[in-house]
Amino acid sequence: MKAVRFIETGKPAQLADVPAPRPGPGQVSIKIAGAGVCHSDLHVLDEELGLKGPFVLGHENAGHIAALGEGVREWREGDAVAVYGPWGCGRCRTCQTSAENYCENHASLATMGGGLGSDGGMAEYMLVPSARLLVALGKLDPVAAAPLSDAALTPYHAIKAALPLLTPDATVVVIGIGGLGHMAVQILQALTPAQLIAADIDDSKLEHARKLGVRHAINTRDADAAAAAIADLAGPRGATAVFDFVGAQATVDLGARIVGRNSRLTVVGLAGGVVHYAANNPQYGCQVTIPYWGSRTELMEVIALAAAGRIRAEVEVFPLEQALDVYQRLRDGKIRGRAVLRP
Numbered sequence: 365m366k367a368v369r370f371i372e373t374g375k376p377a378q379l380a381d382v383p384a385p386r387p388g389p390g391q392v393s394i395k396i397a398g399a400g401v402c403h404s405d406l407h408v409l410d411e412e413l414g415l416k417g418p419f420v421l422g423h424e425n426a427g428h429i430a431a432l433g434e435g436v437r438e439w440r441e442g443d444a445v446a447v448y449g450p451w452g453c454g455r456c457r458t459c460q461t462s463a464e465n466y467c468e469n470h471a472s473l474a475t476m477g478g479g480l481g482s483d484g485g486m487a488e489y490m491l492v493p494s495a496r497l498l499v500a501l502g503k504l505d506p507v508a509a510a511p512l513s514d515a516a517l518t519p520y521h522a523i524k525a526a527l528p529l530l531t532p533d534a535t536v537v538v539i540g541i542g543g544l545g546h547m548a549v550q551i552l553q554a555l556t557p558a559q560l561i562a563a564d565i566d567d568s569k570l571e572h573a574r575k576l577g578v579r580h581a582i583n584t585r586d587a588d589a590a591a592a593a594i595a596d597l598a599g600p601r602g603a604t605a606v607f608d609f610v611g612a613q614a615t616v617d618l619g620a621r622i623v624g625r626n627s628r629l630t631v632v633g634l635a636g637g638v639v640h641y642a643a644n645n646p647q648y649g650c651q652v653t654i655p656y657w658g659s660r661t662e663l664m665e666v667i668a669l670a671a672a673g674r675i676r677a678e679v680e681v682f683p684l685e686q687a688l689d690v691y692q693r694l695r696d697g698k699i700r701g702r703a704v705l706r707p
Contacts, residue, residue: 366707367420367487368687373412377405377421377688385483385491387433392492394447397506398681399485400424401690401703402514402543407634408480409691415481416474421687422705423449423477424514425485426506429498436495444501446513446667447485447492450657451477454494465521465657485510486687488707499663502671509670511543511677511702514657516666518632519548519607521658523555526605526628530556535598537561539584539619540609540633541569543702546678548607549578554674558604561594563618572678572700587618594622602647603627613637620646630655679704 367382387393399422408415425447429439439445452459452467459467467473475481478490492498501509523530530536536558538548545564552560553576561580562573570581580597584590594603602624608615611633619629620639626649631639639652646652658666669675678701682690690703 365488366684368422368684368705370408370415370417370419370421372417374410377409377691379685379687382420382487384489387431387491389434390436390494391433392429392436392439392495392498393431394425394427394445394485394490394492395430396425396485396488396490396707397427398425398508398510398704398706400511400513400515401687401694401699401705403694404634405479406691406695415476419479419481420483420485420487420490421479422484422486423479424510425478425490426501426510426513427485427490428506430489439495439498444504444506445498446501446506446509446663447478447490448497448499448660448663449477449513451475451482451493451497454496462660465659486684486705496660499660499667501667504667504671507681507704507706508677508679509667510704511547511679512666512670513663515543515677515702516547516551516670516675517658517663518655519544519609520551520666521662522607522630522632522653522655523548523551524662525653525655526630527555529604529628530558532557534558534604535561535601536605536607537563537594537603537619537622538607538609539563539615541573542609543699544632545609546572546576546701547675548609549573549576550675551669553577554669559597561597563590563594566697584615584618587614591618591621598622598624606630607632609633611635611637623647623650625649627651628653677702681706
C-alpha cells in the first residue's frame with residue numbers, strides 16, 4: 365500500500381510502498397478515509413524530537429474498521445471511527461482517566477502515538493494497538509471528521525479548562541486562525557457567552573473568522589495598534605483569556621501584553637516563543653498554561669459538538685499522492701482550515 369513516511373530529521377517526507385498491517389490480539393486495522401495534515405508534522409520533519417524513523421506520518425485519522433484482532437468484541441467491521449491520537453501506557457492514573465495526553469510513563473514509551481513514533485494514518489490502512497483508542501463517529505463523514513481528533517480536540521481541551529473565567533462580561537482572544545484557531549473560535553461561540561476577538565497577521569484568515577461568526581477580527585502585524593484595538597474592546601479588565609495557537613515570540617509577547625488581572629494565557633502553538641516573566645507582566649493573577657492535546661472523553665465531547673452541527677472543520681481534501689505538495693502549501697501558509705489526505 366502507498367504511505368507517507370518520516371525517514372529521519374531534516375529529510376522530507378517520503379511516499380513509499382509498505383505492507384498493509386494485520387491486527388494481532390487486541391488490535392484493530394482501520395481503512396483510512398481521511399488523515400489530517402498538521403503543523404506538528406513539520407516539527408517532526410524539521411526538528412530533533414527524539415522520534416526514530418521510519419514510520420508512517422499522520423496523527424489526525426478517521427475511517428472504517430477493516431479487521432479486528434482476536435479478543436476485540438466491542439467493535440464491528442465497517443464501524444466509522446476516529447483514532448484518538450496520543451497513545452499512553454494505558455495503565456497509569458492519568459491514562460485510566462482517559463487523559464493519555466498526560467501519560468505518567470510517556471518518557472519510557474517509544475512512541476507518542478500513531479504518526480508520532482508509530483505508523484500513522486497517511487496510508488490506506490492503519491494499525492491501532494488497542495481498541496480503547498477508537499471513538500465512534502456515528503453518522504459523521506470520516507473525511508471531514510478526521511481533523512476533529514487534533515485540530516478540534518486540542519483547542520477544546522484548552523478552552524474547557526478556562527470555562528469558569530469565560531463569563532458574559534469577559535473578553536477572550538484567539539491568536540492564529542489556522543487549523544486549530546478556526547476550530548477554537550467555533551468552540552468558544554458554542555460554549556461561552558464571552559466577547560470573542562480573532563487575531564492574525566493574515567487578512568484572509570481574519571475574513572474566514574468573520575464568516576464563522578466572529579464579530580471582532582484584528583490584524584496583529586502592527587503589535588502596538590493591535591494591542592490598542594484589543595484594549596479598547598476589552599476595557600479596563602483586559603483580556604480574560606488568550607489562546608495563542610501560533611506560539612511565536614511576537615504572539616506570546618502580544619498575549620502577555622493584553623491579558624488583564626486574574627486571567628489565563630494559554631500557549632498552544634509550537635513556534636518557539638518564550639513567556640518572559642517580570643513583576644506584573646503578565647499581570648498579577650494570570651495563569652500561564654501549556655496544554656497538550658486532550659483526553660479520549662473530550663474527543664467524544666468534540667464529536668458530539670460536531671454531530672450537533674455546532675462546529676465543523678473547514679477541510680481541503682487532497683489525494684494521498686499529493687502529500688509532499690500539501691506539506692509545502694502548509695509551510696507557505698496556503699492551507700485554509702485543515703488539509704486532509706484521502707487514500
